[in-house]
Amino acid sequence: DADVTQTPRNRITKTGKRIMLECSQTKGHDRMYWYRQDPGLGLRLIYYSFDVKDINKGEISDGYSVSRQAQAKFSLSLESAIPNQTALYFCATSEKGEDGYTFGSGTRLTVV
Amino acid sequence: QKEVEQNSGPLSVPEGAIASLNCTYSDRGSQSFFWYRQYSGKSPELIMFIYSNGDKEDGRFTAQLNKASQYVSLLIRDSQPSDSATYLCAVESPGGGNKLTFGTGTQLKVEL
Numbered sequence: 001d002a003d004v005t006q007t008p009r010n011r012i013t014k015t016g017k018r019i020m021l022e023c024s025q026t027k028g029h030d031r032m033y034w035y036r037q038d039p040g041l042g043l044r045l046i047y048y049s050f051d052v053k054d055i056n057k058g059e060i061s062d063g064y065s066v067s068r069q070a071q072a073k074f075s076l077s078l079e080s081a082i083p084n085q086t087a088l089y090f091c092a093t094s095e096k097g098e099d100g101y102t103f104g105s106g107t108r109l110t111v112v
Numbered sequence: 113q114k115e116v117e118q119n120s121g122p123l124s125v126p127e128g129a130i131a132s133l134n135c136t137y138s139d140r141g142s143q144s145f146f147w148y149r150q151y152s153g154k155s156p157e158l159i160m161f162i163y164s165n166g167d168k169e170d171g172r173f174t175a176q177l178n179k180a181s182q183y184v185s186l187l188i189r190d191s192q193p194s195d196s197a198t199y200l201c202a203v204e205s206p207g208g209g210n211k212l213t214f215g216t217g218t219q220l221k222v223e224l
């Protein structure tokens with residue numbers, strides 16, 4: 001099993017719908033992150049969490065919310081999806097130091 | 113000015129040559145720097161971490177850091193077609209916490 005699992009892998013949804021992307025990890029890391037990746041814009045931080053009780057906005061949090069249900073689970077919600085939220089979404093985990101991030105396989109979201 | 117800048121490429125090199133990828137960053141207080149490789153449609157994977165000025169070598173990869181010039185580079189020796197990917201430079205925020213800011217990536221093509 002992958003260390004960081006994202007579900008679903010692909011999703012097509014309609015404008016205005018609420019959608020949740022889920023992330024679970026077996027690394028035992030306290031720190032978890034949600035990024036979105038768009039062509040030409042790179043990876044941009046949406047939300048991050050340093051532990052279950054510590055959740056922080058990233059640079060592009062508008063239109064998104066998150067829930068840290070447990071150390072191992074960090075979910076991203078789009079309350080009312082819009083087409084410009086079409087992107088590749090990555091969950092990542094980390095510990096302090098040189099190991100950097102462990103990324104999930106990504107969720108490709110299309111809002112039509 | 114973007115916080116982390118990379119030339120988007122594509123950078124084309126012949127097989128066996130040295131590929132040189134460059135990255136500049138704006139926050140002089142940044143301390144830790146990462147290089148990730150990302151194949152099309154896949155998640156980024158960590159290939160190098162550096163935090164001290166100078167060179168750090170790992171196999172065919174060498175990371176170079178110059179904090180005075182706010183510049184970090186990645187050299188790939190004996191480039192192989194399997195090295196064809198997008199290379200992402202990431203910089204840890206000065207406040208720590210492993211919060212990374214990514215460049216938009218440089219696409220590398222290694223030609224036979």
